[in-house]
Amino acid sequence: MEKRVRLRFAPSPTGGLHMGGVRTALFSYLFAKKHGGDFVLRIEDTDQTRYVNGAEEYIINALKWCGIEPNEGVGFGDGPYAPYRQSERKELGIYKKYADQLIASGHAYVAFDTSEELDEMRKRLEAAKVVAPQYNAITRQNMRNALTLPEDEVKKIMDSGAPYVVRLKVPRNEEIRFHDIIRGWVTVNSSQVDDKVLLKSDGMPTYHLAHIVDDIEMKISHAVRGEEWLPSAPSHILIYRYLGLEEDMPKLAHLPLILKPDGNGKLSKRDKSGLPMFPLDWFDERTGEKYVGYKESGFTPDAFINMLALLGWNPGDNREIMSKEELIANFSFERVNKSGAKFDPEKTKWFNQQYLRMQTDEQLADSVMPLLEAKGFKKDKAFVTEFCRLIKEKAHFVTEFYDLGSYFFAAPTSYDEKVMTKKWNENSKTTYSKLTEKLTALDTWTTNSLHDLFAAVEPELGKIDMQVVRVLTTGVAGGAQLFDMLALLGKEEVLTRLNKALASLS
């Protein structure tokens, strides 16, 4: 019988959740939902030295904003496999049980080497021109562990309460072959695999042991993670095997990395592209560093998710704008790429623009009004709605609306020099003064009436340059549809601005 589909997202609370992590969560979520399965949030807080306050809460909030909600786990209601924090699970002795089992079956052993001794060993090996110094089948013979020390001495050290770690006993020369849903078969020789620490001297399990134990106990069907984990997968295969759980192990999927837009390398916490790397604003209280979020930059979660989904995956046809439901319906690991994808800031903006345009003017007004109020402009909903209608075609983000149309809220104090130099001449003042008179006499002030008036007035006044009218009333060379803009501004405001402009120009 096929196992129930259960995927987990298992971040460690060492900082804000990076967009690469969000994508891993997203792919897991999409797959789980597509197959009617579960999506679990597990917190892997086994490294107490790197624990960051607020990180866990951030992760939960970020997932919520993105709409990638687990139905089980920390912050989302405990399911049948609680607790979901590894530090709490450790207290229950869950990991030690498995480590003991491995020791008992001869596949793991305790080691007493101090970090100084380990350093020495690496230095010694480097000096001897060993290319990859590691604790393995050969080097462990010269270290202080249960394999080299006499049994009674091992017992003595253990009884004395001295610190020890538990290491995986990796065979010296054995082919380890495993299957990855995305990459196919991968083969590594065990001589390349080191004797990984399973249980640290503080009693905490390492990631390698903890995630395996939890994936098994939580009945996880598919383990999805970034490509950076591929090199340690052989160790994991061995652990499953020695635990007698190879049949029950989740299917593996190693996602391609998200790369920097320019140059090379993994996308980092900060990028000079100008776009955020985090879903929400993140403040790292340790370093005092602030990172802006997609949310605060004016992105909609749907656009963010859509963009992320297309980074390394595609539905197999030309669709790009897809709702969460469509993503779920179409997702499969078979269509995930093998190669890393460079993050494209321009395309990311385009995605948000597409979602911006799908919103009604009223919806946009609801988002824009608070932003305007923050700038000190309070206008009624009808005004802001019309404002949004006029501005939205030029914007990528709601956060840009004010800057793109600030002239709707304040009269210009200067006039675009390029346009004026080119188009303003000795006759202009007369022409536009007369135009102002005609406008003053206009009773009905609407887009259409303004349009008609401009047309009607030209035989008498000569050519009216629309861009000059624009600059006179807004100060800038580009902007919203002219007659719509004048109509929204209102007769009184437009005349005031025109008279002010004419007074200051010769």
Add this chain to the structure above:
RNA sequence: GGCCCGUUCGUCUAGGGGUUAGGACGCGUCCCUUUCACGGACGAAACACGGGUUCGAUUCCCGUACGGGCUACCA
């Protein structure tokens, strides 16, 4: 250095033994427009290289180059 993974327009990608190698972002030109945009049309732009296999390789295999990841009592 070693090991592992990868390589189609600048970028994200489709495709797959015989195609005018398709789409999207960005870029350019034109059309629409009494302004600003949207929009529409068109265009420039790619199979890393070398060997095989084959009637035929961008596609399959092997090398090379290049890129990336890993190489902790971190995840």
